[in-house]
Amino acid sequence: MRDGPGPRSEPCGVTASDSLLARAGEAIAAAEWKRAESILRRLLRGKDAPAQAAYNLALVLAELGKGDQSGAWFAKAVKRDPDYASAWFEYGRWLLDRGRLADARQAFEAVVRLEPDAADAWRNLGRLRERLAAFEDSLEAWGAVARLAGGSDTEAELGTLRALLELRRPEASDLRARLAADPDLRPALLKVLTRTSAGTLPLDPARLSGERPPRD
Numbered sequence: 001m002r003d004g005p006g007p008r009s010e011p012c013g014v015t016a017s018d019s020l021l022a023r024a025g026e027a028i029a030a031a032e033w034k035r036a037e038s039i040l041r042r043l044l045r046g047k048d049a050p051a052q053a054a055y056n057l058a059l060v061l062a063e064l065g066k067g068d069q070s071g072a073w074f075a076k077a078v079k080r081d082p083d084y085a086s087a088w089f090e091y092g093r094w095l096l097d098r099g100r101l102a103d104a105r106q107a108f109e110a111v112v113r114l115e116p117d118a119a120d121a122w123r124n125l126g127r128l129r130e131r132l133a134a135f136e137d138s139l140e141a142w143g144a145v146a147r148l149a150g151g152s153d154t155e156a157e158l159g160t161l162r163a164l165l166e167l168r169r170p171e172a173s174d175l176r177a178r179l180a181a182d183p184d185l186r187p188a189l190l191k192v193l194t195r196t197s198a199g200t201l202p203l204d205p206a207r208l209s210g211e212r213p214p215r216d
Contacts, residue, residue, distance in 0.1 A: 027039060031063075055077040158188055165196040
């Protein structure tokens with residue numbers, strides 16, 4: 001969603017808020033993180049400070065090794081501007097890094113509502129929904145990942161298989177057979193199968209690879 005810290009582009013203006021935001025942008029561009037922090041905190045003391053100021057402060061704090069403080073500012077950014085997709089995405093990453101999976105899921109769901117083609121957000125949603133055992137929803141996410149990848153994405157196919165097996169869907173058999181036909185995918189496929197709690201699992205690597213098991 002972003003290449004690095006930086007202010008959102010805004011039309012030039014003459015207000016004090018615009019001036020401070022421009023100065024903060026200059027400090028960020030020069031990697032003068034402490035100066036940027038000082039300017040942004042001054043700007044954010046105002047009630048009408050723009051959402052991008054809170055977002056940029058969150059990013060600057062991370063650059064200064066104060067990442068634990070960033071979450072509160074990402075939260076303020078999306079509160080001030082609920083349509084701020086980049087802030088939702090970075091907030092989701094921040095929450096995910098701290099193991100707050102359900103909250104991270106909500107953040108990434110906000111991203112894809114605003115930007116339906118946000119592939120990284122869909123991928124994170126696929127992983128999160130799977131970890132939260134929301135397999136019907138993970139199918140939606142992995143389908144979006146595959147669509148945005150042009151129909152071919154290994155992680156999306158493996159995630160789809162995991163969901164289909166957990167949901168006991170009959171179409172899992174054909175997908176499993178197709179993936180098993182690729183020798184390079186067999187280790188990852190075996191991992192998916194051994195993690196699945198439902199369905200008939202070919203836990204024997206010989207069965208998975210199509211080899212005949214040795215006779216006694």
